Amino acid sequence: MDHFAYRDGVMHAENVALPAIAEAVGTPVYVYSTATFRRHAQVFRDALKGAGRVHLAYAIKANPNVAVLRVLADEGYGADVVSAGEMQRALAAGIPASDIVFSGVGKTRRELAQALDAGIGQFNLELEEEGEVLAALAHARGERAPAVLRVNPDVDAGTHAKISTGRKENKFGVAIDQAVAMFDRLSKHDGLDLRGVAIHIGSQLADLAPLEAAYARIGELVAELRAAGHTISRVDLGGGLGVPYKPDDVLPSPADYGAMVARATADWDVELMFEPGRVIAGNAGVLLTEVIWVKPGVVNPYVIVDAAMNDLARVAMYDAYHDFVAVAPTGDRMTANIAGPVCETGDTFAMGRDIDAVKSGDLGIFRTAGAYGATMASTYNSRALVPEVLVDGDRFAVVADRIHPETILAAERVPEWLKR
Numbered sequence: 001m002d003h004f005a006y007r008d009g010v011m012h013a014e015n016v017a018l019p020a021i022a023e024a025v026g027t028p029v030y031v032y033s034t035a036t037f038r039r040h041a042q043v044f045r046d047a048l049k050g051a052g053r054v055h056l057a058y059a060i061k062a063n064p065n066v067a068v069l070r071v072l073a074d075e076g077y078g079a080d081v082v083s084a085g086e087m088q089r090a091l092a093a094g095i096p097a098s099d100i101v102f103s104g105v106g107k108t109r110r111e112l113a114q115a116l117d118a119g120i121g122q123f124n125l126e127l128e129e130e131g132e133v134l135a136a137l138a139h140a141r142g143e144r145a146p147a148v149l150r151v152n153p154d155v156d157a158g159t160h161a162k163i164s165t166g167r168k169e170n171k172f173g174v175a176i177d178q179a180v181a182m183f184d185r186l187s188k189h190d191g192l193d194l195r196g197v198a199i200h201i202g203s204q205l206a207d208l209a210p211l212e213a214a215y216a217r218i219g220e221l222v223a224e225l226r227a228a229g230h231t232i233s234r235v236d237l238g239g240g241l242g243v244p245y246k247p248d249d250v251l252p253s254p255a256d257y258g259a260m261v262a263r264a265t266a267d268w269d270v271e272l273m274f275e276p277g278r279v280i281a282g283n284a285g286v287l288l289t290e291v292i293w294v295k296p297g298v299v300n301p302y303v304i305v306d307a308a309m310n311d312l313a314r315v316a317m318y319d320a321y322h323d324f325v326a327v328a329p330t331g332d333r334m335t336a337n338i339a340g341p342v343c344e345t346g347d348t349f350a351m352g353r354d355i356d357a358v359k360s361g362d363l364g365i366f367r368t369a370g371a372y373g374a375t376m377a378s379t380y381n382s383r384a385l386v387p388e389v390l391v392d393g394d395r396f397a398v399v400a401d402r403i404h405p406e407t408i409l410a411a412e413r414v415p416e417w418l419k420r
């Protein structure tokens with residue numbers, strides 16, 4: 001459930017009519033709903049009530065806006081970060097360092113040192129050498145770095161290949177059959193406090209079965225590690241729960257997921273960590289756009305909107321579906337293609353779709369754009385970096401400015417030898 005709805009025929013975010021935001025800030029612009037973020041954070045937490053000791057670390061990559069992080073920090077969420085930049089954001093939002101988990105296959109030595117200095121709560125190790133380097137860095141500081149070993153359980157998550165992470169050929173985690181021996185070796189380092197294991201098999205998971213299979217393998221691994229004499233106090237189950245993108249999509253609910261987790265982990269006796277991203281942020285944001293032209297087409301007309309693949313990359317990258325509706329629908333329908341202004345055929349949001357009839361100057365939204373939207377934006381075609389607005393009840397604020405092409409141009413230099 002989200003807080004984007006029609007009121008008197010006009011789409012609102014909570015109590016704010018979207019045309020008011022378009023007028024104040026311009027388009028394209030991402031619009032987020034505080035109440036939706038809070039609701040999703042609470043629903044996900046409640047769903048895991050039956051799963052024992054739980055630590056929630058919001059996967060910042062989904063939507064790293066500092067105002068959004070502040071809302072989620074208020075809800076008691078820690079953070080899952082994958083770079084020093086994300087770590088800085090989490091800290092800036094007031095998330096305690098001890099509630100930060102550092103994931104990622106390519107943490108640099110510098111980033112490991114920065115995270116140690118910050119005192120973060122957990123490093124998710126992706127390879128043995130990373131563990132050795134982290135141990136040495138921590139030892140030199142007279143510390144023990146809290147860590148878990150990320151394991152690749154070799155399951156097919158049944159999602160898009162580009163967001164699948166738990167197959168053996170993927171770059172993530174260590175092969176599950178090597179995990180015990182590696183854990184043995186790493187646990188001998190004074191600088192490491194190796195507490196358990198982690199997995200994350202993919203994103204936008206529409207079926208719980210692969211997750212349950214992966215969790216079963218992790219359960220066996222925990223038993224093997226304990227049999228080998230290790231103390232296992234934490235298991236990080238990652239993120240990945242999918243969200244509905246199409247109006248008629250049916251996905252497992254957080255409650256279904258929570259029930260599966262409680263079942264799968266009943267006898268583990270560990271603190272469970274979770275790294276939800278999309279399920280918290282996805283339906284908490286929309287991309288508000290204006291129709292520039294309706295261009296007659298050979299098969300269908302092209303609705304050319306002022307948002308493009310540089311603002312919302314998911315359609316071009318993963319063939320994703322984002323629902324498009326008019327902000328003030330007339331009741332008429334049209335079959336159309338929807339495309340942005342970027343000079344690539346891939347800059348197409350929909351082909352031959354039945355949508356609200358729109359004309360030049362009308363506003364529309366792409367729904368379910370709160371996760372992996374603004375954060376994946378670029379300035380391709382020298383377009384502005386898209387701004388973000390946060391709504392809370394009947395107020396709204398710009399929480400990320402539009403970065404104009406002239407600002408970006410100002411950071412570029414023509415070297416002396418090319419000047420004339």
Ligand code: LLP
Pocket residue numbers: 059062080103104163165200202203204205238239240241275276277278279314318371372
């Ligand atoms: N934990 C780890 C280690 C991850 O790699 C990810 C996502 C998450 C947690 C959060 O997963 P979520 O709950 O959001 O599914 N840009 C793509 C999604 C990439 C996901 C990468 N990893 C998209 O737009 O679909």
